[in-house]
Amino acid sequence: MVLLEVLDTGPGKRPAAGEVPLVSVVLPAHNEGEGIRRALETIAGVLRACGVTFELIVVDDGSRDDTFAEVQEAAQRWAWVRGLRFSRNFGKEAALLAGLRAARGKAVITIDADLQHPPGVIPDLLRLWRDGARVVHAVKRDRSTDTGTARWRARVFNGLLSRFGRIDLQNASDFKLLDRTAVDVLIERLPERGRFYRGLAQWIGFAQASVPFNVAPRAAGTGKWSLLGLISLATTAILSFTSAPLRIVTLLGLVTLVFAAIVGTDALISWVLGNNAAGFLTLEFTMLILGSFIMISLGIVGEYIAKIYEELKGRPTYLVEQSVGFDDEPPAV
Incomplete structure (x- = not known):
């Protein structure tokens, strides 16, 4: 596969309308104002080293801090930054869906904005994609940065869903690379609103591969998942994948x-x-x-x-209040 030249067109200048980046990176963010700039710079540095054209899409899931203001400033400075802001907090699953719909790349990477998903793994994801994998999962190898309670909750949640849902989610994460074919299936062929991204990415099949990684400490801020939020996600996941x-x-x-x-x-x-x-x-x-x-x-x-x-x-999965870096208005549902 021929690699394209790195795209960085300077402050305020947009890429040509017909230009398609090789890699899109989707970052769902909720109250990540402290660290979002660092995350963008770190991920962009890794992609530059890979020699690929890219875009970074931040989906602000109704943050109450200055997350979207930081994204707007970054988009004015760097042409490869694009951003969406929800009208309220719709949840991470909605943010991932919005990012997948907005992504234009031939490959789409989903990664957390707090850098606990280490960007240094991205070259391995790209390598396996070039080797023919349509879906590449980054699988947690070490969770030593999590508390004992968080590790126990994750083990119970993934174990239950793996057992009842008949999909292997042990140590699974939302850190993945999807080929354009897989992305199109997720956003066009699977219409359900109660979504569970990491499960759907396995369910669709295609050639799949995995890369282990160690969970890194948060770059800034604190974790956003509450116990009730995890229970709600677990309920959605189990009901969506098994009777x-x-x-x-x-x-x-x-x-x-x-x-x-x-x-x-x-x-x-x-x-x-x-x-x-x-x-x-x-x-x-x-x-x-x-x-x-x-x-x-x-x-x-x-x-x-x-x-x-x-x-x-049939209500919309999310509503977009603001956007930045888009030539046309992004999808609102």
Whole structure:
């Protein structure tokens, strides 16, 4: 594959409208004003060393700090910076989708703006792409920079989804390279709004490869993921890729049937032997078990109904309030 000359046209000057960069890099960002400039400079330096034309697309997911102001300033200085700002916080999955839709490159790299995904891995991603891989996953080899709680949450989350969703997400991350063919499939052929990017990138198939990396310390700021946010993402991921939770309802029904058979047999034996059947305590215990199983079953079914409801409403996945560096207005849904 012939490599193109590095593109850096100076402050304020835009590339020609028909010019297509070889590599697009998408950076979802939420309250990353402290470190976004450093991230742009670091990633651009790595791509220059690779000798490729490139663009960096920052998707500001409704930040409350000066993240987008920093992106606007960077876009005035460097022609390879483009930015989108959401009207509010729509979540990382929406930011990734917006970046993929806006990307023009023959290959698209998604990477976190806090530099915990080390840009030094990008040459390995490009090498495997040139060798024929359509999807290249950067897989976490070492999470020593995470807290023990964060490592435990990630292990439980990835383990559950790998087991029930039948896709291998052990140590998976959103740090990936996608060929243009894979990007087009993700944005055109998969219309669902409740998305789970790292799972979909595996689900689509094509020739895939992986590169291990060590999670780096944050360049600036603090982590943005809350426990509730992770639970919401895990719920979306599991419901999107497997119907296994619905089978739990059937399992609970079978457990209830077995429990009822045991209690009924005990009562029948007591009646035949002329003994008093177990009384109030047994009845109370039975009602509590049945009530718990019923509520759990309703909750599982309700989650699936809620996801169906969200899809049927057809609301936009995100809304773009501002953009910078685009010749035309970027997609708003």
